[in-house]
Amino acid sequence: MDLEILYEKLQQIEDKLDCLLQERTPRNIIDGDILESLDVMTLLSLPDHLRTSASTLFELQKASAEEVSNVTNKERAVESNYLNQLVRMGHVDKFREGRKVYFRINNISEISK
């Protein structure tokens, strides 16, 4: 099998695992604190690589790791890793549409609805 395809499959498995894990842990709640949508002061205090990913996501509104990586000029796997870090921090929401996994800046109003 072509390495590229293998890599793609692995990525899909990783995405599915992430989605499963996310469904099991209550979203956006860590230590009883409800994490908020990303504000600009928090954005400024993120490390450079995460700030670049988050800023790009603000621009794109909804995007796959691939789409973000096209803007940030990083490897898709690297970008995916950063985006997942932002998801764990509660700043970014990860969701599925059909077979594709998308990210967007966590929107507090949708959580409180």
Added chain:
Amino acid sequence: MVITIAVHSCKGGTGKTSIALNLAGAYAASGKNVCLIDLDSKAPSLSSIFNTRSNKWVNDVLFGKCNITDVIHDVSDGIGVSGKLYVGLSDPNIIAIRDISSKDRKWQAKALQVIMDAKKDLINAGMDVIIFDTGPGVDFSSINAVATADYVLVIVKPNKMCIIGTGQIINGVYKLLGKNCGVVENMCHETHFLNPISNTQFGVPVLASIPCMCDVQLKTDADILALNEPNHPFSESIFKIMGQISEQSD
């Protein structure tokens, strides 16, 4: 290409509103569709210039009550521009100011997304240039505007405090957000022209050095000086700034 410009400074009273207003007029005179938005919601000023008898405010947009296109006013009539000038005003009522000043971080996070959506709506409505007049310093209301803009026009009064603060804000805010920026020195005294801020001081181009002129205060209070007196030194600086911004963004 559409450009969104935030007019900002590290200190108050540097001339942000006067420059934002006149720059908006200059762009409209050059045939652009321009929208000037007052995002200095803690100390709004544009409502005193545009008597729109408005009961729709930018505040309503920030509170999620309506869309930005519902609150902007076409003020191009009778000002002699070939393009269009629209304004979105911040509510000058003290209750509205108290209300918005008491908002917390969570609300400001939402406001950031609202402003970003508003920018997209204005672009879809056919604007060529969007200008945000902001409040001074590092505050949610001003930095939300900065984060949404493509370009930051930072106004500096050439005194020590303001120059130090400007260097900090360029490196500690604008650059971290990846913004393109330009510096305008405003209210310069004659002696300052012997030793102006250089392009290398902040690593950001200095687009103009505007002298301190007593008549500016009077003439920017109710009218757009750049349109009324395009040959006034203040107006000439404004047109020069406009030219330099487009050169820089090309």
